[in-house]
Amino acid sequence: MDTKNVYDFKRALEELSKYEGRGTELISLYIPPKRPISDVIAYLRDEYSTSSNIKSKGTRKNVMSAIESMMSRLKVYKMPPENGLALFIGHVPTRGDQTEMVTYIIEPPEPVQSLIYRCDSKFYLDPLYAMLGEKDVYGLIVIDRSEATIGFLRGVRIEVVKNIQSQVPSKHHQGGQSSRRFERLIELAAHEFFVKVGEVANEAFLNEKNLKGILIGGPGSTKEVFAEKDYLHHELKKKIIDLFDTGYTDEYGLRELVEKASQTLEDLEIAQEKRIINKFLSEIRKNEGSLAVYGENNVIEALKNAQVDTLIISEALRKYKVIWECPNCKLRKEEVVTGNIPEKICDKCNIPMNIVEKVDIIDEYYRLAEQSNAKVFLVSDESEEGKLFLKGFGGIGAILRYRKKE
Secondary structure (H helix, E strand, C coil): HHHHHHHHHHHHHHHHHHCCCCCCCCCEEEEECCCCEEEEEHHHHHHHHHHCCCCCCHHHHHHHHHHHHHHHHHCCCCCCCCCCCEEEEEECCCCCCCCEEEEEEECCCCCCCCCCEEECCCCCCCCHHHHHHHHHHHHEEEEEEEEEEEEEEEEEEEEEEEEEEECCCCCCCHHHHHHHHHHHHHHHHHHHHHHHHHHHHHHEEEEEEEEEEEEEEEEECHHHHHCCCCCCHHHCCEEEEEEECCCCCCHHHHHHHHHHHHHCCCHHHHHHHHHHHHHHHHHHCCCCCEEEEEHHHHHHHHCCCCCCCEEEEEECCCCCEEEEECCCCCEEEEEEECCCCCCECCCCCCCCCEEEEEEEHHHHHHHHHHHCCCCEEEEEEEECHHHHHHHHHHHEEEEEECCCCC
């Protein structure tokens, strides 16, 4: 999936996870790619017949209408798409005793493995969450003789597995045979420490099916000794990408390792994010001739004027362009809303207005970018650069093709 499809998939899951029905009124249906739709509809007819036995009148009515809606929507298909289908339909409470039906039809990014039908108070999302896991995962080790830290780089997120303190004594000078014996004790303690680090790393990394490679860092030559000898499993040794000098071997050392690696390994997702944010910041710092703008109004104006070369958006933006309409006089109101969408009362009729359009603001930015062939870069809120961009610039900025003459 491209970044926009990944974002849409994440947002759909986020929305679906918020819904909660009364009783068991939310239906989740997963259809494998090679399962004929006619078989699935026959299966749903059986479930429809069974649901007529539900004791609660309200629940029975809502479940049966959701199954009817599901069968109706499936009739446009003969066979599922390449990866199958996931349907989520059910009634959720609104005001008072009222409910409304919500419907989501998702083509998953990976094949659905089996036919699943669930009727519950929440939508069943575990199979989709499993598909959302980062595909590019790197193992991280920073090590010297005093400590080691093992972790993962998952996309742009650094995750600590374990910090291990060693019992290796520091070297000191003694003459004669005692000095040689002490050196042997130091080397034995170091070996035992490396074995322990290797065991922790082996357990963590061998269980990670998406492991793309391993980065090792640390001060001095300890990292070379650890990498060259057989402390790591032979399959993991094949995945060592490179070794980097770092000053620290704690959690900060993992961040330092990723920073060093991102300077040379261009395919790292975090490296791409650093480059685009740093380019944006370098333009912002210019006193004259800056080719960067930020803030909703400035960016939208630049997009409409076809000035934008690269549009930068934080994935963490949670804004919607919402249009309300009065059911009586048809008066309309439009507003950009952050967070929960408020109820609007018609100024003329003094009655609640209906939401007739709700557009994710990121989709609106994408639409404007496509009109002028601007590139779009989505940044996370998990990296240091992504957090800075969201907090300092509101999560929306652009690098321009040219600056309009004043």
